[in-house]
Amino acid sequence: MQNFVAIHGVNKEYPASNGEKHIILKDIYLEIQQGDFISLIGHSGCGKSTLLNIIAGMEKASSGYVEVDGTRVKKPGAERMMVFQNYSLLPWLSAWDNVALAVDKVLSHKPKVERDRIVSTHLEMVGLKDAARKKPGQLSGGMKQRVALARALAIKPKLLLLDEPFGALDALTRKSLQAELMQICNQAHITTIMVTHDVDEALLLSDRVVMLTNGPAAHIGQIVDIPFGRSRVPSEIIDHPLYHELRHELLNFLHHQQQVQYQEVEKIPSLKSVA
Template sequence: MHTLNNTGVVTQLTQETVNRDPFLVIEDVSKVYPTATGPYTVLDGVNLTVYEGEFICLIGHSGCGKSTLLNMVSGFNKPTDGEVRLETLKIREPGPDRMMVFQNYCLLPWLTAFENVYLAVDSVYPGKPRSEKVTIVREHLAMVGLTEAADKKPSQLSGGMKQRVAIARALSIRPKVLILDEPFGALDAITKEELQEELLTIWREHQVTVLMITHDIDEALFLADRLVMMTNGPSASIGEVLKIPFPRPRNRARIMEDPEYYNLRNYALDFLFNRFAHDDD
């Protein structure tokens, strides 16, 4: 696996990173779908090691298999070849140790914000007293700034508020891995930046491991420890992995004044739009 150093040269990951115990391992993963015209290979030979507490962003053109890969981490899909392991155990099905947040929120429209989160808590912790479950729900709604909106239904909430509910619901059951599939893609720029800041605060306080798909290079550079760049599909794989060097906690304005920010940004842009330009023909 490779990273980009301060001079713009691709180098091996540091020995310190390599020596850490693997937490999530994607090993030789391929995904092939049968079609009327023959097998269609979406992913081919994907390898990635994620360490506990890391924030990983995945980026690549549409059709490169990003969502397919994360669906295999979540357990919604299975590899054709290879395997995905969490803490050495092979992932075979969905579980509460891996929670996913989608771009379209996936809230039940007839339930309030409180009830949407409570449903998840009640499903995972059926034996807990109701008072304890209520406390968990209220704590997580407060965490995302929705205490006053707890009794509102999704139709009464803005897009940003709906996504806050989805994040609160995912975190309320204390997952080991939080999987985010373009969670801010449908939001306006100001709301997106607010939620990015909130997500970093939550991630730092709860030390959850995050895998996040994005099409926004600036978002990835602000959020991620490493940026995984996918090659084009079909038969997509991981092209390169960039280590993001900015110290935490991060200040957006300070990062954007750093020349290295533009070095990394231009490198990622070159990867996506020159070396792996999307072929629309």
């Protein structure tokens, strides 16, 4: 079976102030099948969001490349939609108009009545039918993120990219949106890559969890397969014996990376007081 997303030896580096190169990512290879939900985890600064931006086409790899559905990624495209933690909504437009702006741009070949139906359907899908005419300032954080999800999904992307989409939300809202996202991705068979710091979120939503080592020169340290079926009930997953084994495995990896980081700091006398 052909891989839907293929990351071929991606490296990312930036020039440092001393004239040398600061390596963010090194030798990233990853293959993703259509319909998979992949989570990227790792400590802050390991390049998770950078990798997501490269897949989105918003940043260029220093070397290596990414293919989506057999086409090399060279720039941003509507087939790869990103949802950010900060919602990225236009504050002077209503929820309806924020979604319609994307739909009218990407699906301009469709009749107006069809575009309106798409907007309406996706706002209803995320539970915002009655808030369609409200502006972002009138919406809660969870509702804003629902608008961002509706906007991303409305144009039928091949790949959904999520950069800590629920990180700024309270626990109850986050759990509600996680359940909605899981249901939507299952129904639409959307291929999804999500950056998260939340181990439980990764276990709940993912088919595989890809763990990155510390930067600089972060690489894939381990990939964990999540064996649960796609129609997951959080309470049942948490009670599953494998859940705690997998959770321990993820936390153990992150703890090891943290210990490595401390050891590196201890080698630098000028940084001991900072650590």
